[in-house]
Amino acid sequence: MTSAKIAALGTTRKMLGFSRRTVEVEFDNATVADVLRQLPTLDGRTLYDNLVCDGRLRGDFAVVVDGLSLKADQLNRRLQGGEEVVTMAILRHLHGG
Amino acid sequence: MGVAQSVPVESNWIPSTCGMCLHGCGILVQVRDGVALKIEGDPSNPDNLGKLCPKGNAGLSRLYDPTRVLKPMKRTNPQKGPGIDPKWVEISWDEAYGIVAQELGKVRADDPRKLLCAIGDFQRILLWGWPAAFGSPNFFTSLGNYCGGSYHPVNGSVDGSFAAINDYDLCNYWIQIGSGDGFSSHLHLAGSAKRMADARMRGMRVVSLDPRCSIASAKADEWIPALPGTDRAFVLGMAHVLIHELKRYDREFLRDRTNAPYLVKNDGHHLRSADGKAMAWDLKLGAARPWDEVAAGNMALEGTFTVDNASVRTGFQVWTDLLADHTPERMSQVSTVPAGTIRRIAKEFVDAAQIGATIEIQGKTYPFRPAALNYYRGSQSHSNGLFDNLTFKMINMLVGNIDVPGGHLGVPLDHRGFFVHPGEDGMLKPEPHQLHPAPPFKYPPDSTHLMEWFPIGFDAGQLNTETLLDPKKFGLNYEPEAVLLYHSNPLWNLPETDKVEKIMAKMKFVVAIDIQHTESTQWADVFLPAHTFLESYLLNCLEPPAVTGHSLRQPVVEPVGDTRDAYDILTELAERMGFRDDWNDVLNMVCGYTAQPKYLLDSEKRYSVEEFWDQYARSVYGDEKGLDWFKEHGHAVRYRTPEETYMPYGDLRIPFYFEFILRTGEDMRRNFTEVGLKDWPLDNYQPLPFWKNSQVIEDEKAGYEYFAITFKEGLHTFADTMVMPWLSEVSEKDSVHGGVLINSLTARKLGLKTGDRIRLTSPAGSIEGFAQVIEGIHPQVFGVSNTLTRYVVTNDRAKERGTHFNRLLTGSMRYTDSATGGLESTARVRVEWVRA
Numbered sequence: 050m051t052s053a054k055i056a057a058l059g060t061t062r063k064m065l066g067f068s069r070r071t072v073e074v075e076f077d078n079a080t081v082a083d084v085l086r087q088l089p090t091l092d093g094r095t096l097y098d099n100l101v102c103d104g105r106l107r108g109d110f111a112v113v114v115d116g117l118s119l120k121a122d123q124l125n126r127r128l129q130g131g132e133e134v135v136t137m138a139i140l141r142h143l144h145g146g
Numbered sequence: 147m148g149v150a151q152s153v154p155v156e157s158n159w160i161p162s163t164c165g166m167c168l169h170g171c172g173i174l175v176q177v178r179d180g181v182a183l184k185i186e187g188d189p190s191n192p193d194n195l196g197k198l199c200p201k202g203n204a205g206l207s208r209l210y211d212p213t214r215v216l217k218p219m220k221r222t223n224p225q226k227g228p229g230i231d232p233k234w235v236e237i238s239w240d241e242a243y244g245i246v247a248q249e250l251g252k253v254r255a256d257d258p259r260k261l262l263c264a265i266g267d268f269q270r271i272l273l274w275g276w277p278a279a280f281g282s283p284n285f286f287t288s289l290g291n292y293c294g295g296s297y298h299p300v301n302g303s304v305d306g307s308f309a310a311i312n313d314y315d316l317c318n319y320w321i322q323i324g325s326g327d328g329f330s331s332h333l334h335l336a337g338s339a340k341r342m343a344d345a346r347m348r349g350m351r352v353v354s355l356d357p358r359c360s361i362a363s364a365k366a367d368e369w370i371p372a373l374p375g376t377d378r379a380f381v382l383g384m385a386h387v388l389i390h391e392l393k394r395y396d397r398e399f400l401r402d403r404t405n406a407p408y409l410v411k412n413d414g415h416h417l418r419s420a421d422g423k424a425m426a427w428d429l430k431l432g433a434a435r436p437w438d439e440v441a442a443g444n445m446a447l448e449g450t451f452t453v454d455n456a457s458v459r460t461g462f463q464v465w466t467d468l469l470a471d472h473t474p475e476r477m478s479q480v481s482t483v484p485a486g487t488i489r490r491i492a493k494e495f496v497d498a499a500q501i502g503a504t505i506e507i508q509g510k511t512y513p514f515r516p517a518a519l520n521y522y523r524g525s526q527s528h529s530n531g532l533f534d535n536l537t538f539k540m541i542n543m544l545v546g547n548i549d550v551p552g553g554h555l556g557v558p559l560d561h562r563g564f565f566v567h568p569g570e571d572g573m574l575k576p577e578p579h580q581l582h583p584a585p586p587f588k589y590p591p592d593s594t595h596l597m598e599w600f601p602i603g604f605d606a607g608q609l610n611t612e613t614l615l616d617p618k619k620f621g622l623n624y625e626p627e628a629v630l631l632y633h634s635n636p637l638w639n640l641p642e643t644d645k646v647e648k649i650m651a652k653m654k655f656v657v658a659i660d661i662q663h664t665e666s667t668q669w670a671d672v673f674l675p676a677h678t679f680l681e682s683y684l685l686n687c688l689e690p691p692a693v694t695g696h697s698l699r700q701p702v703v704e705p706v707g708d709t710r711d712a713y714d715i716l717t718e719l720a721e722r723m724g725f726r727d728d729w730n731d732v733l734n735m736v737c738g739y740t741a742q743p744k745y746l747l748d749s750e751k752r753y754s755v756e757e758f759w760d761q762y763a764r765s766v767y768g769d770e771k772g773l774d775w776f777k778e779h780g781h782a783v784r785y786r787t788p789e790e791t792y793m794p795y796g797d798l799r800i801p802f803y804f805e806f807i808l809r810t811g812e813d814m815r816r817n818f819t820e821v822g823l824k825d826w827p828l829d830n831y832q833p834l835p836f837w838k839n840s841q842v843i844e845d846e847k848a849g850y851e852y853f854a855i856t857f858k859e860g861l862h863t864f865a866d867t868m869v870m871p872w873l874s875e876v877s878e879k880d881s882v883h884g885g886v887l888i889n890s891l892t893a894r895k896l897g898l899k900t901g902d903r904i905r906l907t908s909p910a911g912s913i914e915g916f917a918q919v920i921e922g923i924h925p926q927v928f929g930v931s932n933t934l935t936r937y938v939v940t941n942d943r944a945k946e947r948g949t950h951f952n953r954l955l956t957g958s959m960r961y962t963d964s965a966t967g968g969l970e971s972t973a974r975v976r977v978e979w980v981r982a
Contacts, residue, residue, distance in 0.1 A: 054743070056740075056743050056746055058735065058740070058746075058749075059728060059732070062727070062731065062749060068727075069746075069748075108586065113740045113741060116742065117741070118740075133743040135740045135743055135746075137731070137740060139583055140275070140278050140582065140735050141582055141583050141584070141585040
């Protein structure tokens with residue numbers, strides 16, 4: 050079993066219905082994608098279904114693991130026990146100036 | 147909100163951070179019996195070295211200004227317009243919050259994009275995320291764009307920095323173009339002035355190019371007047387001299403540290419290998435090879451070659467060829483600077499650069515290039531600002547001085563340092579957007595300032611003056627109906643004031659969070675009075691020229707009146723409108739807590755001001771340095787190390803040939819074509835800069851003979867400070883702020899004398915003012931100090947002298963850089979004597 054902490058911000062928090070949770074993944078050497086597949090969302094699907102398209106992270110979302118933002122094709126990154134996965138929609142419309 | 151625990155009963159000096167401009171010098175505030183008596187620079191803070199500019203010294207007059215708004219206010223006059231009395235009445239905070247939450251809540255429920263937000267508190271960048279939490283993408287101001295619209299994207303594209311400054315400690319020959327660095331403005335004035343003075347004392351020479359004999363020009367060894375917006379011509383002429391006439395440039399730097407040797411095809415793109423690598427010419431093999439397969443010493447910097455029967459050139463050769471006709475004589479015709487002066491300065495510059503020299507610093511050997519060109523607003527806030535910025539960077543590259551001792555140094559956005567990410571072809575990844583990720587192209591656009599249409603630019607707030615009055619023309623499928631002002635004054639800082647007034651007249655509800663009334667708050671329905679910097683918290687870190695770290699702003703006295711911290715106000719509004727959880731999440735993102743989940747704000751919890759800044763302090767400095775540590779010590783500011791300052795990106799090359807800009811332009815052309823907007827201007831997406839006339843230059847053909855410029859000095863911040871009597875009085879004593887500056891030769895020609903009322907008329911509008919005849923301005927230029935630009939102020943004497951320069955400017959795309967969104971800050975004008 051691998052445990053992973055999940056922090057969901059903004060849109061992804063609303064998808065999941067919670068902001069922080071520790072989840073147990075059912076097999077060792079779980080990947081980030083495995084964790085996302087185990088997170089049911091309020092629309093009856095999973096977070097993976099909402100955030101991933103053709104195996105790649107959608108461009109309007111970000112997944113941060115151990116302080117590093119994963120690239121779209123890095124969802125197969127294996128998790129170490131206790132690592133925190135932060136999911137969020139990318140904020141592009143921040144003020145500039 | 148409480149007062150810092152260290153506030154004593156007897157006189158004491160409390161460490162804090164100045165808030166009179168965006169930079170934040172360390173200060174000590176003398177407090178006795180709960181009254182702030184004096185502000186001085188904090189000598190323990192290596193940023194400002196104990197120095198403080200006039201604005202900081204005058205901070206008390208903002209805290210205790212009798213015209214300050216001290217209670218929430220509600221408008222009772224439904225009529226709105228310039229000069230119309232809002233008939234304010236005091237109300238409770240609860241009533242004020244209730245009105246605002248109800249009105250903005252309706253907007254949010256309907257379509258949150260219908261809220262325009264104007265936030266001008268530059269020190270609290272974190273709070274700029276509030277509109278995103280609300281759901282609005284709109285940026286309703288062009289305040290920063292006057293200076294940084296093209297500047298920041300180019301700094302980020304060249305070396306992952308946000309700004310730049312020459313090396314005060316080691317530079318020997320400093321060319322200053324359209325900037326007050328070290329003299330009157332830009333990065334941390336007080337400390338920079340000390341550093342500049344020290345450099346002059348050890349013999350550094352300063353040459354200043356400016357249409358006006360600015361403070362920098364007056365103190366320089368040499369002032370060279372040029373026409374506004376033609377600084378690039380002067381520098382392109384210098385580049386021509388270095389490359390074509392003197393044939394002196396830093397070949398090793400260009401070959402080994404930039405992509406200048408990469409081969410370019412006739413279509414402007416790099417020649418690439420089958421696996422996509424940029425190719426270079428191997429002089430030893432006499433063939434094109436992938437860049438990483440050519441030994442550095444064998445890579446051709448110059449030359450035209452044939453590959454597969456097609457002609458290719460190195461990127462350096464492309465610019466060399468482009469500059470062939472940019473002779474000093476031709477550039478002189480543009481700028482009015484004599485060709486001989488261009489040649490002399492070019493030679494002095496390359497002589498002083500000591501190409502080939504090295505220096506050892508703390509046991510490490512670096513290239514040593516003690517000559518550099520520094521620039522800022524006046525030289526590049528133009529409709530070809532991208533070309534301006536690229537040119538100024540590339541003249542520095544020619545002498546190999548980028549990010550090396552003595553040279554032109556990148557200044558990172560904050561304590562996290564340069565954005566260093568490997569890009570393609572062994573290069574540093576360009577980071578034109580640093581305040582937020584670039585939004586993808588979208589049609590219809592989401593934002594009224596069209597940020598989806600400027601992938602390498604910043605936020606072109608001036609475009610609001612076009613889009614909001616004709617939304618359908620730009621494809622906008624909604625019309626804004628409310629405005630939130632947070633220490634921002636779009637009526638003052640947007641161009642074409644008449645249009646901004648029409649926009650405000652369309653708004654159903656306006657709320658202002660501010661300290662005093664402004665041109666914009668007179669349109670507000672509710673005024674929420676905020677704390678000054680002497681009553682509020684902030685952990686400040688912004689654009690350090692030589693140092694890094696945070697300095698604490700903390701309350702030094704009890705708040706005056708019934709005022710509140712802007713963080714508290716925004717949080718309460720979010721709470722009442724039901725999106726405080728989203729607000730916390732936005733703060734989690736902009737504070738960088740996503741990379742440090744330990745510090746993530748709980749979306750369910752409301753954090754006090756103290757709790758918020760305590761969390762932020764601990765996230766940066768560890769749990770042992772929370773808010774209490776900063777209250778005691780004041781700051782954690784230190785000098786940047788040589789490793790942080792000099793070439794922090796290691797062996798990664800920086801761009802000399804900007805292919806990614808060309809590619810971005812091609813992508814945008816495809817995007818616009820697909821949605822049927824074939825005429826959208828894209829002509830500035832070029833890989834190299836050259837001279838082409840801007841619209842301002844062309845306006846001469848329509849009979850606009852003269853140029854008009856505005857300028858700022860160390861006394862004032864964005865003219866926001868003109869309402870402060872101490873500073874206003876000082877300005878009055880300086881004739882440069884006494885009226886519209888006009889050269890004596892021009893005055894004689896037009897029959898004008900000091901005190902005559904004159905009217906300047908541009909293609910956008912007219913202003914009137916009193917002529918001030920001086921010698922220190924280019925004969926074809928009229929100058930308007932920013933201290934004259936306020937027209938609704940509580941200071942009657944300032945009002946009498948006032949005019950409003952921005953009425954001469956326009957926010958249209960014809961006067962906007964098509965690649966960066968940078969706006970044109972110069973106007974062409976006709977001049978008339980207004981006879982009584």
